[in-house]
Structure formats: structure tokens, C-alpha cells
Amino acid sequence: MTMPDPVEVFRTEAAELLEQIEQGLLDLEHQLDDASLIDAVFRGLHTLKGSGAMFGFDALASFTHHCETAFDRVRKGMAPATPELVHAVLAARDHMRSLVEQPDQEDDETGQRLLTQLQQAVADGGGAPEETAESAPEANSGAPAEAETVSAAPAAEPVTWRIRMTLPENAMANGTNPLALLDELRDLGDCEISVDTGNVPPLYRIEPSELHLSWNVRLTTDKPRDDIEDVFIFVMDDMELSIEQEEPGGAPAQATPAEPQSADPEPIAAAEPAAVAEPAPQASAQSPAQAPAEASAPAVNAPVQETRQKRAAENVRVPAERLDELMDRVGELVIAKSRLSQIAGNSIDVQLRSVSEDVERLASELRDTMMVLRMVPVATLFGRFRRLIHDLGRETSKQIELVTEGEATEVDKTVIERLADPLVHLVRNSVDHGLELPGDRAAAGKGEAGRVTLSARQSGGEVIISIKDDGRGIDRDRVRAKAEASGLVSPGQQLTDQEVMQLIFAPGFSTANAITNLSGRGVGMDVVKKTVEALRGTIDIESTLGKGSEISLRIPLTLAxxxxxxxxxxxxxxxxxxxxxxxxxxxxxxxxxxxxxxxxxxxxxxxxxxxxxxxxxxxxxxxxxxxxxxxxxxxxxxxxxxxxxxxxxxxxxxxxxxxxxxxxxxxxxxxxxxxxxxxxxxxxxxxxxxxxxxxxxxxxxx
Incomplete structure (x- = not known):
């Protein structure tokens, strides 16, 4: 069995993080004072930076560090969240995706331009970060240092903290590097680190991929507690972590194993891998010195940890091509089942008929299970259009509200993938041709903000996906005149209302007066029609002049x-x-x-x-x-x-x-x-x- 390529695994996880960052930014644009959204974006950037450095994506880690720094300032109240900052980080997010796909690209002109835009956005909001691209931290150390910010406030008095960290057994298998976490703690100030090997099992029971160590850290720093917690921000939910402030004159926190170790528990440097190489005998009793550190952990941590591990085991990431291959095998089984049923129907053998009925039942159940595995909610499709609407609004100077309905409706994943481009064309068409400018809408007695509604619902074996706008509607006379001028219909030819509407899907047809970045070439709607027909679907159009239009795609739930x-x-x-x-x-x-x-x-x-x-x-x-x-x-x-x-x-x-x-x-x-x-x-x-x-x-x- 071939092991998955770690770099490809990172790219998959990075794509999910970038999607989360984008959705968080789009939510934040409408709720600029929402601290939870600011924290969510910061955590996503922090995780992407650390994971990128861990897998050797140094350019990504270095670039992401600046966005993280900007949001760190917002998170700590040193700068406000503004629409300009959101737009700058959205543009930076696109560059991050490019760095994930092509980590060795040398042209950094785009990155420098985006960083300048980011610094300007923060400056306009109340002060720019003082670091530049040249002063970004090195990303070769496994995990970059925590984002540093510059404040005009006087330096705080150093405080000593006692930290005990225990990662889950599968931490390293999931890509977490405990030494990188210790490195980040060391960068916060003066620290003494001791390893606790009391939970290491006997040699014959050790699994090389499992982690059985804990660490005790005594950290003296002028950084706040939040900075310490940020070190563990993307592993905190799956670990045991205790952070306590040491009282003046208190004893330093040391890790004393449950049984005397073969080596003296000397403080070790976080970057010393040799310190974790030698396991100690299995613990049989608890020493008094260890009790305070362990007492600080929640008493219910063990069952909670078990629940988290169980929940994590319920979800498995499977490559799409494997699902397709399994679907092909199920299809062959269904054909073989039909053959068996036909043979059994012509036979007087009772046992053969019984076996045939069992195979038919199991094949039907397996088919239904396979159908469910391939079904994904249209929310995964609709979510992409929030960014598109954001960009189109800025490009066209129109105020646009995106409304989504029926996001829980499920469709075959192949249908979702093939509908992405047609829906992009339809949404762009609604914004460009349908929605009016704010002044025109006000003159027509409408609200200044136009509305585009994406909806999905299931009807029998079909799913109906609709794109509706409250714009100017389709002028049938104009469509007819344009079609006659293009030679698509003859003058005086009798056409029904639906036939006139369907003309907008003809190749090369466009009612735009000029070619723009959005429309005018007459290819977009033709692509929509061809794709929908290839999916064995149909297109319905309803439009009222001056009130808006609705285009509905009727698509089969599955193609298999x-x-x-x-x-x-x-x-x-x-x-x-x-x-x-x-x-x-x-x-x-x-x-x-x-x-x-x-x-x-x-x-x-x-x-x-x-x-x-x-x-x-x-x-x-x-x-x-x-x-x-x-x-x-x-x-x-x-x-x-x-x-x-x-x-x-x-x-x-x-x-x-x-x-x-x-x-x-x-x-x-x-x-x-x-x-x-x-x-x-x-x-x-x-x-x-x-x-x-x-x-x-x-x-x-x-």
C-alpha cells in the first residue's frame, strides 16, 4: 500500500485553510467588530504559516507571516478592522494559494505589491506594522516565530509561567512537531524545559509513530498569557495543556517522572532531539513533585480526549478518484446482478433464486450507500460565490447582496464539479446585465443594493438550482432584434416566449453594447447550455421587465x-x-x-x-x-x-x-x-x- 505524499496532504489541508480564511474574511466584511471572526481568521493564518514552514513552503510561511501580523494587531486592539484590510488580505489570500501550488516561483513582484497594499490598509486604519518583507522571520526552522508587533506602550515586567504540555499519541502522525512548539516558547523569553518520560511504555510495546512524552516548561517573559496560548492555537483542542503563573519566590516547575529516570532531569534545550530519544521505565507510582503540575490539568480531560479521538476517527479523507473507482465496481456489480436475476428467473432451482434475491438486495443496498457517499451539499458550491459577488461589487460599483437558500440539498459530486463554471457565468450575467447601478435602482423605486439569490431544491430525481436577481429583467424585443441582426432568426419568424428567452444561449449571442471584463463576447451562456445538456439537464427562464429574472437549471441527482x-x-x-x-x-x-x-x-x-x-x-x-x-x-x-x-x-x-x-x-x-x-x-x-x-x-x- 502506497503512503500518501506528505506535500500533497499539506496542499489539501492548505486549500481547506484558505477556504476557511476566505469565508471568515467575507463574514468579517459585514461584521467588522466581531472578535470571534477576527480570531478565526488569525488562527487560520497562523496555522497556514506554521504548517507551510513545517513542510518546506518557506515563501508561503514568510508571506503569510505579514498577514498574520496585521490581524494580530487587530486582535489586540492596536488597529481596527476595515473593509480595506479585508480586501487586502483577500488579495493576499489568492497569492498564498499561488504559493501553495507553485512554491518555487521566483517572481516576487506580486508579493511585494500585495504587502505594500496590506501595509497601507493597516496604516489607514491606525498604524502600519513596522516590519517589511526583508525583515520577515526565517521560515526554515520548522515553525516560524510568533508574529511580533511593535507597541508604543512601555515594556511589561517579566513574569514566570509554569507550562505543562502533553500532546495526543497520534500528534506526530498528524504532522505536529512538538520540538517546533518548544522552539516557539523559547523565542518568547528565557525558559527551562524538562521532559517527562513517565508514560513511556516498555520497549516491546512501543509504536515508533506514537508520542508518549510530556514536557514541563518554566518560562520567564514579558509577553502576555495570550502569546503563550497562541503557540498552541492549532493543537490546543487535542492536547492537555496547563499554564500557571508562578508566584514570586515560587519554586520552578520541573518534570519529575513517576519513577527515577536513568538520566538526571537536567533542563534541556528545545532543539535537542536527543533529549527525547531515551525512554524511561514504565511508571508505577507518582512522585510528590509531579503532583502540582498534573493537578492543574482538568480532571475530565481523559474522557474528553477519548471523545475527541473517537470523533476524529469518524471522518476519513478519501481521494475522489477512489470513489469514482468504487462507483465503477458497484456499477459492474449491478450489471452482474441483473444477469444473475435473469438466469434465476428462468431456472426452477429454488436455492439459486434465493441466492439471486439476496444478491439483488445487497447490491441495491450497496448502490444506495454508494450514492450517499458521492452526494455533497450544494453549500460547497454556493460558498464559492461569496467571493465572486464581493469582487464583482467592487468592479462594477454596484451594491450586491447574495442570498443562498437550500444549501443542505445534496447532489452527486460530479454534478457539483461540472456546474461550477456555468453558475459563474450565470451569476456574472445577473450582476452585469441584470442589476442596475445604485442611482438607477433608486430612480426605479428600488433599494440601492441589488439582490442575487442562489437556491437549490430537490424535485423527484432532479435538483433544481436557480439564480434569481431583482434587476431590470430581460427585454424580449431587444433580444429578438439582436437575434435578427445576428442572423439567428428570420424577420417575422413566429417564436414563443420561451423560444425568445432561449436565444440568449445561442453561440455568439450577446446584448452587451461593448466588450468588458464581464461580458460582451457571447460565449458564457453558450457554455452554460452545453454543460447543462451534457449533464442531461434543462434550463428554464422566467423574467419580468423591470422586476428581475430567474434562471433554473434542472439537473439529475446522479450521473452514475x-x-x-x-x-x-x-x-x-x-x-x-x-x-x-x-x-x-x-x-x-x-x-x-x-x-x-x-x-x-x-x-x-x-x-x-x-x-x-x-x-x-x-x-x-x-x-x-x-x-x-x-x-x-x-x-x-x-x-x-x-x-x-x-x-x-x-x-x-x-x-x-x-x-x-x-x-x-x-x-x-x-x-x-x-x-x-x-x-x-x-x-x-x-x-x-x-x-x-x-x-x-x-x-x-x-
Whole structure:
């Protein structure tokens, strides 16, 4: 089994830290006096700096140190939090991400510019940090020194502190370097450090990757207690830590093991690795000198620590490609299960049928479990747009409020990944074309701040993601005129309202008067349409001139395995996604003949158009005496599909079509049946659109 690359592990964790920092900054922009948000951003920067230095990302650690220093000043009340500071650190955060991805980049011009912007932001808020890029601490020592700040206040009198630290057994396996923590303590002042080996097990029980040592530190410093706690800021939740101020004339805190050590407990330097190499015999009793240090730890620490370790064990980081591979194996199992079910159905062997039923049940449960593993909340997608809205507001001089709804709605991770770019285009389009400038909104009787709402909800086997704005809406006459000028439609050509709306997704179409950084090239909405169609989804548009627009993407919950309805048309078998099926009706030969030329059925006082798949697929066969109509819908619109036989439900493993069939819009994929034959999966969205178009033509002709 190959071990994960530590550098790649750090990059993954750094990406999470950078995301947390960005979200914290965006929250802070609206609550500049929130101390908890300031502390959260500081902790994220502090952790990123220390971890970066530990893994050899020296440029990242050095650059991050300056942002940490700025927030340290804010945290200690030496400078206020301002929008300019938030914007400067957001820009710096982007550079940190670049340093994570390319740690050896030599061009530091961007970094110097960002540091100048950061210093100016702090200066405008009440005083700049006195350090510059040249005076940043060296990051080669495993963990950079704690951020130093310069204050005009007189130096405080030195105080002696007694510190006892015990890290969890898995600390080093998780990347924590205890010597780096001791180095940071030593940098705060004069300290004496002793190691306690009383909990080291016998040699035959020692695991090299586990930590069984504790340290006692006597630190004399003029720094406040907060600076000592900051040393442990990103490991404090998982360790035993005691910090006590020594009374004047008090005895120094020393670590005395439970049993006499083979070596004298001389104070050791934090950077001496040899001091922790020799374990002592296992403890059998507690010496009086050790009691005060241990008494300062909370009595409930042991069960709390056990709970934390248990909670940590409940979450496992798994690479996405392994989930994809597992999904492929589950898909093959589902196909094999279908084959077994078909063989068992044709057999009189009772035991074979029993085994087949067990395998079918287990395969279904495994499929459902796998589906849950692949599902992620859309909050992971929506969270990215807070930064985009922040940047767009500054770029367009518009006041924008972002509202998110239904963030707990879960979608397949592949869908989330592929929807990211289309949603970026839609949000940018709403801001640029939809929302007005504050003055224009005020003149129209609206609030100066425009609102963009991202929402998600589940409907059957689909998730509906909507982007709504309260802007100027879509001018249909302008869209029509632009389309005619571009040659997309002929002058006088009859178009429905939805057809006019769909023109904005045509390649090269744009209503912008000039090309800007946001729009004007006519490629963004075309990308949206192609991506959504590739996901077997559809796009709905609603807009009211002067009030705003809403674009809804209807996307399948998963792209891997679906429940389908297996039908026969002629001699071929096809699959209809079960989530789109509303009901099934019988169509006799008399009704079939009677409906020739109009293709409508009356369904509970409403007319529903239907398509004869036998004609659409050109089977060249005669219809069965009693055909069936499968009524399908995409949420609003409905259409009936005439088939010869409904075979039954079928767990469908979706296989993509070949490149030669990319332009065949009737099918969205294929699947393998139990007998090894191939069945094509019908694209319900395309068929519904075709049915509605047929209905419009018939109504127009009538």
C-alpha cells in the first residue's frame, strides 16, 4: 500500500485553510467588530504559516507571516478592522494559494505589491506594522516565530509561567512537531524545559509513530498569557495543556517522572532531539513533585480526549478518484446482478433464486450507500460565490447582496464539479446585465443594493438550482432584434416566449453594447447550455421587465446509476428514467387510429401531447394491439411516450455514448442489460421539448 505524499496532504489541508480564511474574511466584511471572526481568521493564518514552514513552503510561511501580523494587531486592539484590510488580505489570500501550488516561483513582484497594499490598509486604519518583507522571520526552522508587533506602550515586567504540555499519541502522525512548539516558547523569553518520560511504555510495546512524552516548561517573559496560548492555537483542542503563573519566590516547575529516570532531569534545550530519544521505565507510582503540575490539568480531560479521538476517527479523507473507482465496481456489480436475476428467473432451482434475491438486495443496498457517499451539499458550491459577488461589487460599483437558500440539498459530486463554471457565468450575467447601478435602482423605486439569490431544491430525481436577481429583467424585443441582426432568426419568424428567452444561449449571442471584463463576447451562456445538456439537464427562464429574472437549471441527482423503466418499442428495448415517469396508460388500437393527426390524450381535464416512439425511432414494425403511454414530465411540461410494452423497472448503470453519437439528442446514454445486450436511455428533456413543439404546431394549424 502506497503512503500518501506528505506535500500533497499539506496542499489539501492548505486549500481547506484558505477556504476557511476566505469565508471568515467575507463574514468579517459585514461584521467588522466581531472578535470571534477576527480570531478565526488569525488562527487560520497562523496555522497556514506554521504548517507551510513545517513542510518546506518557506515563501508561503514568510508571506503569510505579514498577514498574520496585521490581524494580530487587530486582535489586540492596536488597529481596527476595515473593509480595506479585508480586501487586502483577500488579495493576499489568492497569492498564498499561488504559493501553495507553485512554491518555487521566483517572481516576487506580486508579493511585494500585495504587502505594500496590506501595509497601507493597516496604516489607514491606525498604524502600519513596522516590519517589511526583508525583515520577515526565517521560515526554515520548522515553525516560524510568533508574529511580533511593535507597541508604543512601555515594556511589561517579566513574569514566570509554569507550562505543562502533553500532546495526543497520534500528534506526530498528524504532522505536529512538538520540538517546533518548544522552539516557539523559547523565542518568547528565557525558559527551562524538562521532559517527562513517565508514560513511556516498555520497549516491546512501543509504536515508533506514537508520542508518549510530556514536557514541563518554566518560562520567564514579558509577553502576555495570550502569546503563550497562541503557540498552541492549532493543537490546543487535542492536547492537555496547563499554564500557571508562578508566584514570586515560587519554586520552578520541573518534570519529575513517576519513577527515577536513568538520566538526571537536567533542563534541556528545545532543539535537542536527543533529549527525547531515551525512554524511561514504565511508571508505577507518582512522585510528590509531579503532583502540582498534573493537578492543574482538568480532571475530565481523559474522557474528553477519548471523545475527541473517537470523533476524529469518524471522518476519513478519501481521494475522489477512489470513489469514482468504487462507483465503477458497484456499477459492474449491478450489471452482474441483473444477469444473475435473469438466469434465476428462468431456472426452477429454488436455492439459486434465493441466492439471486439476496444478491439483488445487497447490491441495491450497496448502490444506495454508494450514492450517499458521492452526494455533497450544494453549500460547497454556493460558498464559492461569496467571493465572486464581493469582487464583482467592487468592479462594477454596484451594491450586491447574495442570498443562498437550500444549501443542505445534496447532489452527486460530479454534478457539483461540472456546474461550477456555468453558475459563474450565470451569476456574472445577473450582476452585469441584470442589476442596475445604485442611482438607477433608486430612480426605479428600488433599494440601492441589488439582490442575487442562489437556491437549490430537490424535485423527484432532479435538483433544481436557480439564480434569481431583482434587476431590470430581460427585454424580449431587444433580444429578438439582436437575434435578427445576428442572423439567428428570420424577420417575422413566429417564436414563443420561451423560444425568445432561449436565444440568449445561442453561440455568439450577446446584448452587451461593448466588450468588458464581464461580458460582451457571447460565449458564457453558450457554455452554460452545453454543460447543462451534457449533464442531461434543462434550463428554464422566467423574467419580468423591470422586476428581475430567474434562471433554473434542472439537473439529475446522479450521473452514475439510476432507477429506470425498461420498455420495448418494436424489437428494441429502451430505458426511461423512473424519476421522470408520472403514470402509465393503455392506448388501444382504436384510440391510436382515432388520434392520428392530433396526437393528444385527455388526462384529468387537460390535454397532453404524445409522441409515437415507433415513428420517432423508425422501427419499421407494426404496433402491438394494446400499446402503452408512459407520461413523463420535466416538472412543468408533460408529454406521453407511446411504447409497445412496459417490461418493468431496471437499475440502470449509465454508460456514455461514443463520440459518433454526440449529436443524437434523443438519447442521453446507454446501459447493459442482464443478457449482455445494450439498451439506450431516452433523453426525457429532449422528448418533452419535442412534444411541446409538436403541440404548438398543432394548435397553430388548428
Amino acid at each position: 446509476i439510476i432507477d429506470g423503466l425498461l420498455v420495448r418499442v418494436g424489437s428494441g428495448r429502451y430505458v426511461i428514467p423512473l424519476s421522470a415517469v408520472e403514470e402509465c396508460l393503455e392506448l388501444s388500437s382504436e384510440d391510436d387510429v382515432r388520434s392520428e393527426g392530433r396526437s393528444f390524450i385527455s388526462l384529468r381535464n387537460s390535454l397532453v401531447p404524445f409522441l409515437r416512439l415507433r415513428e420517432l425511432l423508425s422501427t419499421g414494425t407494426e404496433p402491438d394491439p394494446y400499446q402503452k403511454i408512459v407520461v413523463v414530465s420535466t416538472g412543468v411540461e408533460r408529454v406521453g411516450l407511446v411504447v409497445d410494452q412496459i417490461i418493468g423497472d431496471h437499475q440502470t448503470v449509465i454508460k456514455s455514448m461514443s463520440k459518433l453519437h454526440n449529436d443524437v439528442a434523443t438519447f442521453s446514454g446507454a446501459t447493459i442489460l442482464g443478457d449482455g445486450s445494450v439498451a439506450l436511455i431516452l433523453d426525457v428533456g429532449h422528448l418533452v421539448a419535442a412534444g411541446q413543439q409538436q403541440e404548438a404546431q398543432l394548435r397553430k394549424a388548428g
